[in-house]
Amino acid sequence: xxxxxxxxxxxxxxxxxxxxxxxxxxxxxxxxxxxxxxxxxxxxxxxxxxxxxxxxxxxxxxxxxxxxxxxxxxxxxxxxxxxxxxxxxxxxxxxxxxxxxxxxxxxxxxxxxxxxxxxxxxxxxxxxxxxxxxxxxxxxxxxxxxxxxxxxxxxxxxxxxxxxxxxxxxxxxxxxxxxxxxxxxxxxxxxxxxxxxxxxxxxxxxxxxxxxxxxxxxxxxxxxxxxxxxxxxxxxxxxxxxxxxxxxxxxxxxxxxxxxxxxxxxxxxxxxxxxxxxxxxxxxxxxxxxxxxxxxxxxxxxxxxxxxxxxxxxxxxxxxx
Amino acid sequence: xxxxxxxxxxxxxxxxxxxxxxxxxxxxxxxxxxxxxxxxxxxxxxxxxxxxxxxxxxxxxxxxxxxxxxxxxxxxxxxxxxxxxxxxxxxxxxxxxxxxxxxxxxxxxxxxxxxxxxxxxxxxxxxxxxxxxxxxxxxxxxxxxxxxxxxxxxxxxxxxxxxxxxxxxxxxxxxxxxxxxxxxxxxxxxxxxxxxxxxxxxxxxxxxxxxxxxxxxxxxxxxxxxxxxxxxxxxxxxxxxxxxxxxxxxxxxxxxxxxxxxxxxxxxxxxxxxxxxxxxxxxxx
Numbered sequence: 001x002x003x004x005x006x007x008x009x010x011x012x013x014x015x016x017x018x019x020x021x022x023x024x025x026x027x028x029x030x031x032x033x034x035x036x037x038x039x040x041x042x043x044x045x046x047x048x049x050x051x052x053x054x055x056x057x058x059x060x061x062x063x064x065x066x067x068x069x070x071x072x073x074x075x076x077x078x079x080x081x082x083x084x085x086x087x088x089x090x091x092x093x094x095x096x097x098x099x100x101x102x103x104x105x106x107x108x109x110x111x112x113x114x115x116x117x118x119x120x121x122x123x124x125x126x127x128x129x130x131x132x133x134x135x136x137x138x139x140x141x142x143x144x145x146x147x148x149x150x151x152x153x154x155x156x157x158x159x160x161x162x163x164x165x166x167x168x169x170x171x172x173x174x175x176x177x178x179x180x181x182x183x184x185x186x187x188x189x190x191x192x193x194x195x196x197x198x199x200x201x202x203x204x205x206x207x208x209x210x211x212x213x214x215x216x217x218x219x220x221x222x223x224x225x226x227x228x229x230x231x232x233x234x235x236x237x238x239x240x241x242x243x244x245x246x247x248x249x250x251x252x253x254x255x256x257x258x259x260x261x262x263x264x265x266x267x268x269x270x271x272x273x274x275x276x277x278x279x280x281x282x283x284x285x286x287x288x289x290x291x292x293x294x295x296x297x298x299x300x301x302x303x304x305x306x307x308x309x310x311x312x313x314x315x316x317x318x319x320x321x
Numbered sequence: 322x323x324x325x326x327x328x329x330x331x332x333x334x335x336x337x338x339x340x341x342x343x344x345x346x347x348x349x350x351x352x353x354x355x356x357x358x359x360x361x362x363x364x365x366x367x368x369x370x371x372x373x374x375x376x377x378x379x380x381x382x383x384x385x386x387x388x389x390x391x392x393x394x395x396x397x398x399x400x401x402x403x404x405x406x407x408x409x410x411x412x413x414x415x416x417x418x419x420x421x422x423x424x425x426x427x428x429x430x431x432x433x434x435x436x437x438x439x440x441x442x443x444x445x446x447x448x449x450x451x452x453x454x455x456x457x458x459x460x461x462x463x464x465x466x467x468x469x470x471x472x473x474x475x476x477x478x479x480x481x482x483x484x485x486x487x488x489x490x491x492x493x494x495x496x497x498x499x500x501x502x503x504x505x506x507x508x509x510x511x512x513x514x515x516x517x518x519x520x521x522x523x524x525x526x527x528x529x530x531x532x533x534x535x536x537x538x539x540x541x542x543x544x545x546x547x548x549x550x551x552x553x554x555x556x557x558x559x560x561x562x563x564x565x566x567x568x569x570x571x572x573x574x575x576x577x578x579x580x581x582x583x584x585x586x587x588x589x590x591x592x593x594x595x596x597x598x599x600x601x602x603x604x605x606x
Contacts, residue, residue: 197415197447198358198415198447200447201358201362201447201448201449201450202361202362204448204449204450205362205449205450205451205452206452207452229449254415255415255416255447257444258416258444258447259444259445259448260447260448264447292361292362292363292364293362293363293452294361294362294363294364294365294366294367295364296360296361296362296364297361298361298362317358318361320357320360320361
């Protein structure tokens with residue numbers, strides 16, 4: 001502030017108290033920001049207690065070591081130094097720097113769908129290959145991504161987590177982004193590949209296997225594989241609805257009394273969980289193939305994924321006759 | 322003495338002279354898997370399974386039916402084909418009973434394929450098939466449980482000889498092998514197919530002969546017959562064939578079309594190489 005004094009225009013400096021308050025306010029705001037977007041802060045009770053105790057001890061030590069006049073001289077020097085640093089320019093610079101940092105960096109949190117859920121999440125700026133990864137859960141402990149670069153108008157980020165359909169969200173300064181799995185990111189469809197009784201026979205012998213591929217035009221990319229005389233659940237583990245099991249029982253009615261009836265139903269109810277090499281998304285075309293111990297195709301099924309949470313796909317026998 | 326020799330000389334006709342001891346006929350053995358699901362299951366390994374099981378069958382049958390030499394070569398005129406297939410191949414159903422079929426293919430055989438023994442019941446169709454070694458073992462177990470009489474019936478069209486001599490008194494065929502050559506019991510019955518050239522034309526007939534004697538007449542024999550001493554002498558019965566036509570046929574008018582085993586009784590005592598202890602001794606009824 002500039003005013004006309006008896007010796008011409010002179011700068012009116014705010015009082016030291018005002019400047020100290022401005023600095024204190026900055027520190028408090030920065031502390032909140034750091035806790036939210038950097039994962040640490042000075043307002044932590046433990047840290048504050050440590051700081052106070054350390055300062056008290058330091059003062060006592062200085063008083064004990066120095067003579068009275070030396071201590072007063074040191075206090076004067078400290079007072080002068082603080083006064084010099086607490087200039088309006090310095091405070092203004094600190095405020096400007098803080099505003100710049102808080103407007104260009106933010107944070108992202110990804111939290112699981114349930115308290116039991118654990119997993120990985122990753123974020124990447126849209127259009128960039130740079131990927132950051134973090135783990136979430138259990139007990140709804142979120143995956144934190146700190147110091148995420150953004151802009152005053154937000155920056156879009158793609159959020160991925162295995163078992164969920166990827167989506168992009170703008171990350172704004174100050175507020176950051178919190179993504180809830182299952183709500184903000186929809187679960188990706190899980191597919192239960194269920195070998196028919198005739199195909200299950202092949203899977204009962206060692207050396208047989210199932211291969212699941214994603215079809216992209218004429219390309220066939222293998223995304224999962226497994227073995228065993230059971231069904232195969234591709235994607236996130238899902239509870240099998242009772243109605244689905246009732247349907248299976250009806251379809252197996254013709255096998256009642258057969259020694260394979262029980263093992264077949266149990267095999268279907270207890271699937272082997274397979275993690276796909278690529279995220280499953282609606283519209284994707286999957287091909288499941290079962291091969292005998294000799295490597296011959298024994299069963300095959302193709303499915304186009306929809307938005308259903310659990311898709312039941314029976315794998316019929318490949319007709320060789 | 323002179324009269325005895327004349328009677329002896331007149332008591333037989335040489336039907337196909339000279340009659341020599343001959344080797345038993347060879348029959349090839351082939352095993353094939355027709356069941357589609359098994360072909361898918363085992364793929365290229367199936368050829369080896371088929372070969373090994375055929376070898377097993379040939380070995381077992383040679384032990385049990387010594388009147389035929391079974392082998393897996395493809396040079397034999399006749400082949401015993403064993404096939405693994407559905408009992409009802411035409412039925413479109415998720416489960417099938419599986420069984421072993423038998424047939425004889427090759428020269429002079431036109432018998433239809435027969436369902437022989439069950440391999441797996443319908444409620445085990447969807448059970449684990451196992452490794453090639455397990456399949457081979459299962460086949461061997463099923464084969465051991467099979468009724469060999471059916472196989473013998475299939476092999477009834479295989480001639481064990483194409484030569485024989487007719488002995489007149491008593492009426493019997495002298496066959497070119499001994500009981501021990503074929504591990505043959507005296508209860509065995511043979512079928513002799515012959516043709517007699519008569520004034521009315523060629524008369525084809527079949528005669529059942531009980532292999533209950535060994536040729537060993539008293540007195541001096543012509544040189545052609547001396548080598549036949551100890552051979553099987555098949556006594557003719559009147560069950561089949563016109564014995565009067567045979568008795569009245571002139572020498573040289575009889576042609577032997579083939580000698581077949583009608584009902585085989587294996588004799589361990591008569592056998593030069595006894596069957597191993599774990600084998601099932603075949604005994605026809």
